[in-house]
Amino acid sequence: MDNEIYAFALKNALNEIQNICPDITNALIFGEDGAIIATDEKIPEKTTVRIINALDNIIEKTQTIGDLEKITIEGSKGRMNTSRTNSFYFVTTTSQNADLKYVDAITSVMIPTILKVVENFHPAPLKNNLQKTQQKPTISIEDETDEPKEFCESSLEVENKPKENFKPETDSLLVETPANQLIVDNLGGLLVPSDTVRVENQILLQWEEQCEGKEIEGIQLETFDGKTIQCKVKPIKDSKQEGKGIIQVPEKIRQELEIKKGELVKVRPILSME
């Protein structure tokens, strides 16, 4: 799951929780790997890192009690609580006179719910793909600097026909099953081929898995107006863009399909018949 999405949703959630429950003086969420997922603005980053390190030091020794579920440190001026939800740790501090039942109700119900909702809203099922992000897909892709061979600009096909009328090329197979709705993002640059779109590596891996390892020759883009186009595909290079559900489309294709950045398109792979 992309941490930036979590960070955005959870930071807002933390602020809202503190608004409705001012007894919560600090809040922080970090991952199993120690990465900061979200934190309120009151805790300086250095302090956050030290808190996580201190907790990590305990967490790594909790195998003997069946791995950590919850730690509560009761102090004379307040209380620190850390609880685990899936692969996340949620840290809160409360003031001395806090209504603990109310705080517990909020922290033990709201945060797990929000985490679940954020996960469900994610555009692609990434749970199993997370471990594969470092792997290269086995689709045929060329270097960005290479001249386009099979797909030159003149080979772009634009059809103002609905999807059911689309006929795949004779030597390729358009797969019906795996299709993703993705958000259009601009793709530009001097060396960017005008016939190649970029899709998240995870989606390519997902297609590959669903198509039982068949080679992905290209993709078909379909707009909501029913316009379709076939073009080449490469994985998105910037890892920060992973998990956002975007497709980077060069200007030429955007013009052909009359689409703009931010619009949704349906994308499905074209498989090689070989």
Add this chain to the structure above:
Amino acid sequence: MVGKKKTTQELSIETEPVAVEETDLARDLRTTLEEIAKYEGVIGYILRNSTSAAIDLKDPTKIIDYAILSSSLFDAGEEMSTLLNIGDIKNIIIEGKDAKIISLTVDENRISVFMEKNANSEKILRKLHSL
């Protein structure tokens, strides 16, 4: 010189009763912990101060693991207290899927009580805080 002499005298007067009190407290603590060890679901305890330690665990193979975890809890507690400004530590409760631990300090004595997940930790905490 006069000032220094006074200080030494004051210290020497105070030292003896404190030492006696600590011994009494440690004895009381051990008695209380032995009683707590009989509570339903309690796995054992560790009592440590600067000079001695008492360990009673039903599963001796886990002594080292529990001792390390217990020590880490106290260290982390102190750090958290400073970082998050929650004041002096009254107690620490850690829960895992199988067991939980209550740790607290009474004077210089560090106490950790280990128990099964469903044991009544509130009752144990009340007993320890009554000391």
